[in-house]
Amino acid sequence: MNSLPRRYDQSQKLSDVLYDIRGPVLDEAERMEAEGHRILKLNIGNPAPFGFECPDSILVDMIAHLPTAQGYSDSRGIPSARRAVVQYYETRGIDGLDADDVYLGNGVSELITLSLQALCDPGDEILVPTPDYPLWTASVTLSGGTPVHYECDEQAGWLPDLDDIAAKITDRTRGIVVINPNNPTGAVYPREVLEGIVRIAREHGLIVFSDEIYEKITYHGAEMVNTAQVAGDEVLCLTYSGLSKAYRIAGYRSGWLAITGPKGQAASYIEGIRLLANMRMCANVPGQHAIQAALGGRQSIEELVLPTGRLGAQMDLSLEKLNAIDGIECQPAHGALYLFPKLDVERFGIVDDERFALDLLREQKILVSHGSAFNWARPDHFRLVTLPSVEVLDEALNRLGDFLSGYRQQA
Numbered sequence: 187m188n189s190l191p192r193r194y195d196q197s198q199k200l201s202d203v204l205y206d207i208r209g210p211v212l213d214e215a216e217r218m219e220a221e222g223h224r225i226l227k228l229n230i231g232n233p234a235p236f237g238f239e240c241p242d243s244i245l246v247d248m249i250a251h252l253p254t255a256q257g258y259s260d261s262r263g264i265p266s267a268r269r270a271v272v273q274y275y276e277t278r279g280i281d282g283l284d285a286d287d288v289y290l291g292n293g294v295s296e297l298i299t300l301s302l303q304a305l306c307d308p309g310d311e312i313l314v315p316t317p318d319y320p321l322w323t324a325s326v327t328l329s330g331g332t333p334v335h336y337e338c339d340e341q342a343g344w345l346p347d348l349d350d351i352a353a354k355i356t357d358r359t360r361g362i363v364v365i366n367p368n369n370p371t372g373a374v375y376p377r378e379v380l381e382g383i384v385r386i387a388r389e390h391g392l393i394v395f396s397d398e399i400y401e402k403i404t405y406h407g408a409e410m411v412n413t414a415q416v417a418g419d420e421v422l423c424l425t426y427s428g429l430s431k432a433y434r435i436a437g438y439r440s441g442w443l444a445i446t447g448p449k450g451q452a453a454s455y456i457e458g459i460r461l462l463a464n465m466r467m468c469a470n471v472p473g474q475h476a477i478q479a480a481l482g483g484r485q486s487i488e489e490l491v492l493p494t495g496r497l498g499a500q501m502d503l504s505l506e507k508l509n510a511i512d513g514i515e516c517q518p519a520h521g522a523l524y525l526f527p528k529l530d531v532e533r534f535g536i537v538d539d540e541r542f543a544l545d546l547l548r549e550q551k552i553l554v555s556h557g558s559a560f561n562w563a564r565p566d567h568f569r570l571v572t573l574p575s576v577e578v579l580d581e582a583l584n585r586l587g588d589f590l591s592g593y594r595q596q597a
């Protein structure tokens with residue numbers, strides 16, 4: 187018998203899968219924390235640690251259902267929550283959705299992976315924005331597909347470049363990913379842009395995957411239009427949303443996927459989604475019970491995003507302070523919880539944005555995510571999370587300004 191020590195390697199299918207917002211910079215922050223340093227973490231959009239609490243009505247409903255949430259549910263989710271999702275979308279002008287078209291998941295994350303696994307054959311191409319929320323690119327790769335990045339134009343407020351989308355379509359393209367409101371840029375797409383994307387999808391028979399997890403978080407009256415409403419009956423549209431952000435319960439892992447459009451033509455794909463949903467039994471059932479309560483009330487979100495509300499005030503302050511720093515230029519965000527500022531790479535000698543994030547971490551104990559973690563090809567951006575209080579952000583951005591005033595990346 188062979189008794190040589192052996193290595194236990196990860197699968198080769200992970201070799202191109204990147205999720206660097208939880209990568210080496212975070213490892214370094216954790217190492218520093220273990221040494222006793224206090225790190226200000228401006229790297230992930232997790233509302234709870236910043237004092238955002240779940241509305242009581244959601245908690246009370248979930249607690250009341252705990253005794254009856256012990257068993258597996260239908261693999262698509264409990265009917266009352268799926269019906270609540272249908273009713274919610276009806277109020278948004280989306281018709282023809284049935285509870286059977288709604289799948290509940292352990293957050294949007296699980297449903298993104300699941301729906302791409304069900305679709306992609308090797309070589310199938312999915313158009314993903316750059317910059318993106320990196321789970322999309324990673325999940326396309328993991329599913330055997332090929333992510334093809336389309337540009338979002340910073341000078342146009344980070345709106346998708348429709349010509350670039352059209353130019354990148356090949357006979358292997360299966361779908362277009364839309365993240366609206368966008369992470370990391372904060373862009374909220376006007377109806378005409380969504381109409382343009384839907385038109386391209388219709389012409390080429392593509393699926394639109396619309397990640398709308400930040401739907402309720404928009405600022406200064408920006409209007410959020412659901413892609414499914416624009417897509418109507420003619421374009422297959424998968425809409426993803428959930429309770430992690432606006433409803434402040436990321437830890438309960440509760441999200442949904444709603445399928446609209448020509449479902450008859452997608453019967454085989456939907457059967458695949460159903461198969462994968464069955465294989466993981468069901469989503470966390472107590473988290474499913476939060477959905478009806480969340481969608482049935484106002485949940486104080488409107489107040490939070492006003493300029494006088496916490497999220498609105500934090501966003502306004504962050505934008506103003508970033509743009510006051512020499513060598514930074516930042517587009518306003520109209521939604522979500524992030525800003526994606528541009529660094530003057532000439533001035534700071536930046537060739538490696540991960541090193542920039544590490545240098546900032548080591549010198550100022552502030553953790554941000556480097557732009558290339560969002561599949562952005564140039565080393566000239568980083569993402570700031572605007573969840574901390576104005577006092578904390580004010581101090582952090584003063585420290586960032588101090589840091590940059592003397593920063594020059596070593597060759």
Ligand code: PLP
Pocket residue numbers: 231292293294295296319365369397399427428429430436440441
């Ligand atoms: N989609 C986007 C654009 C996100 O930013 C996030 C989390 O930050 C997710 C999906 C994941 O959400 P969930 O907590 O529902 O898995």
